[in-house]
Amino acid sequence: MARAMVLMWACYYVLLATKCVDCLGVNWGTQASTPLDPKYIVQMLKDNKIKKVKLFDSDHWTVGHFAGTGIEVMLGIPNINLKEFSNDFDAVEDYIKENVSDHLRDHGGVNIKYIAVGNEPFLKAYKGAFEKTVFPALKNVQKALNKAGLGNKIKATIPQNADVYDSGTQGPSAGNFRPEIRDIMIKISKFLDQNRCPFIVNIYPFLSLYENEDFPIEFAFFEGGGKGVQDQNIQYTNMLDANLDTLSYSLKKAGVHNVKIIVGEIGWPTNGHKQANVKMAGKFYNGLLKKLATEKGTPLNPGYIEVYLFSLTDENKKSIEPGFFERHWGIFRYDGQPKFPIDFSGDGGEKMPVGAKDVKYLSHQWCVLNDDMRNLSRVNSHLDYACSLGDCTSLSYGSTCNKLSERKNVSYAFNMYFQMSQQSVEACDFNGAAKITKKNYSTRECLFPVELMSGGRRNVVGVTFVVCLFSLLVLGKLV
Numbered sequence: 326m327a328r329a330m331v332l333m334w335a336c337y338y339v340l341l342a343t344k345c346v347d348c349l350g351v352n353w354g355t356q357a358s359t360p361l362d363p364k365y366i367v368q369m370l371k372d373n374k375i376k377k378v379k380l381f382d383s384d385h386w387t388v389g390h391f392a393g394t395g396i397e398v399m400l401g402i403p404n405i406n407l408k409e410f411s412n413d414f415d416a417v418e419d420y421i422k423e424n425v426s427d428h429l430r431d432h433g434g435v436n437i438k439y440i441a442v443g444n445e446p447f448l449k450a451y452k453g454a455f456e457k458t459v460f461p462a463l464k465n466v467q468k469a470l471n472k473a474g475l476g477n478k479i480k481a482t483i484p485q486n487a488d489v490y491d492s493g494t495q496g497p498s499a500g501n502f503r504p505e506i507r508d509i510m511i512k513i514s515k516f517l518d519q520n521r522c523p524f525i526v527n528i529y530p531f532l533s534l535y536e537n538e539d540f541p542i543e544f545a546f547f548e549g550g551g552k553g554v555q556d557q558n559i560q561y562t563n564m565l566d567a568n569l570d571t572l573s574y575s576l577k578k579a580g581v582h583n584v585k586i587i588v589g590e591i592g593w594p595t596n597g598h599k600q601a602n603v604k605m606a607g608k609f610y611n612g613l614l615k616k617l618a619t620e621k622g623t624p625l626n627p628g629y630i631e632v633y634l635f636s637l638t639d640e641n642k643k644s645i646e647p648g649f650f651e652r653h654w655g656i657f658r659y660d661g662q663p664k665f666p667i668d669f670s671g672d673g674g675e676k677m678p679v680g681a682k683d684v685k686y687l688s689h690q691w692c693v694l695n696d697d698m699r700n701l702s703r704v705n706s707h708l709d710y711a712c713s714l715g716d717c718t719s720l721s722y723g724s725t726c727n728k729l730s731e732r733k734n735v736s737y738a739f740n741m742y743f744q745m746s747q748q749s750v751e752a753c754d755f756n757g758a759a760k761i762t763k764k765n766y767s768t769r770e771c772l773f774p775v776e777l778m779s780g781g782r783r784n785v786v787g788v789t790f791v792v793c794l795f796s797l798l799v800l801g802k803l804v
């Protein structure tokens with residue numbers, strides 16, 4: 326009897342141990358006027374017990390910060406490099422040496438697990454620009470990894486947009502790759518399968534809702550309630566399940582049965598559109614994280630789903646071609662401060678996540694419209710200019726700063742331009758229409774931000790410079 330109990334407890338602990346508490350990952354992009362210093366990012370991930378990060382490049386300085394942390398890192402090779410990497414194996418080997426192998430040694434090493442070759446290269450918007458190069462580049466990267474003796478530990482893959490497959494107006498079982506890229510997608514999928522590399526797909530219920538007013542809103546979330554999709558005898562109640570199973574059916578039809586599927590990006594923006602706000606983002610994430618914690622998976626693929634949330638912080642320099650929301654995907658603000666309660670463990674707690682600590686800002690000052698500037702039609706061109714270079718997405722319809730008065734509107738734009746120009750005095754002139762103030766113009770809803778002090782990168786250059794100068798002086802004395 327006692328032995329049975331012990332056995333039961335042992336099993337229980339084994340089950341607990343295999344519970345996927347370490348599965349959750351997060352994306353971190355740096356298309357911001359001043360990205361947070363990676364040292365804060367590392368600390369935020371630790372504080373929030375997030376063990377995986379997905380990057381969009383392989384910046385040496387950034388990646389170096391993850392050495393010795395154990396945090397699993399996915400590096401990215403931007404689409405612009407695909408052409409070179411498709412036909413120049415030496416360049417790929419150089420890349421693997423400098424950006425991968427070298428990191429495995431220093432300070433306990435960086436836990437590099439995946440290399441994302443390109444990002445959503447078959448996006449319809451790219452009109453086929455990367456169709457010829459992405460697969461050869463993928464093969465070269467894995468080949469170079471193998472050659473360096475790293476192929477078993479580090480895998481190359483390609484994050485795809487979920488638009489590489491669809492099921493028309495039917496359920497997931499009708500899923501297949503888009504006809505014009507089907508051949509290449511089948512080849513890539515088979516390669517991934519044979520090399521035990523994962524298939525990575527980005528899934529965005531928000532975008533489905535954004536693109537289609539008639540999209541059933543409950544289907545974007547995880548609480549059921551909507552009509553859902555009936556497919557044979559399976560009832561799908563959320564888009565994530567339906568989408569992942571559509572991919573599984575597409576892979577099956579391609580004769581690919583064992584490839585591991587990872588969700589490379591999934592999230593909800595908090596600004597820049599009427600459906601993008603902290604309330605809906607909170608609802609989405611907490612539903613998603615609870616679902617992930619159950620490890621039920623999808624009807625076709627029970628088990629845990631490996632996911633990278635999109636994204637850790639806002640990026641005020643991203644292209645707004647997809648929409649104004651594009652700069653507001655952060656779970657945290659630009660400065661690493663939390664926006665809404667979120668429980669990464671999936672227990673559904675209403676706690677704020679742990680933000681970045683002791684962040685350094687530039688001076689607490691703002692650039693605003695001069696009080697004596699009464700005729701606003703005279704500042705129109707300045708407003709346009711400020712918004713073309715600064716980030717005015719929070720002023721748009723449905724956003725946090727849309728309710729500002731006309732004057733404050735102008736001030737907001739001036740301030741964004743000023744802050745994103747590192748508070749340079751010349752950036753707060755606008756022909757005399759602007760002034761610098763110490764008064765915080767933020768309202769409860771609308772934040773007039775203060776730019777971050779840029780991180781150690783410049784200091785690294787500075788320190789190197791000082792050290793060089795010093796050595797030169799000493800050498801000079803000696804000679």
Ligand SMILES: *[C@@H]1O[C@H](CO)[C@@H](O)[C@H](O)[C@H]1NC(C)=O
Pocket residue numbers: 382383384385416419420421423424
């Ligand atoms: C290493 O990665 C960085 C950033 O992604 C890139 O600029 C650099 O060219 C890479 N090095 C090589 C040798 O490819």
Ligand SMILES: *[C@@H]1O[C@H](CO)[C@@H](O)[C@H](O)[C@H]1NC(C)=O
Pocket residue numbers: 700701702703
């Ligand atoms: C405001 O400025 C515009 C453009 O310079 C000018 O046409 C208009 O007459 C001015 N309005 C007033 C009330 O001064």
Ligand SMILES: *[C@@H]1O[C@H](CO)[C@@H](O)[C@H](O)[C@H]1NC(C)=O
Pocket residue numbers: 717720721722727729730731734
């Ligand atoms: C403020 O600026 C935004 C963006 O330029 C514009 O859509 C909005 O109508 C403006 N609001 C007012 C009160 O002028």
Ligand SMILES: *[C@@H]1O[C@H](CO)[C@@H](O)[C@H](O)[C@H]1NC(C)=O
Pocket residue numbers: 689765766767768769772775
């Ligand atoms: C300005 O005010 C906002 C809203 O009260 C606050 O969140 C922000 O931290 C303030 N900024 C500074 C630099 O004090």
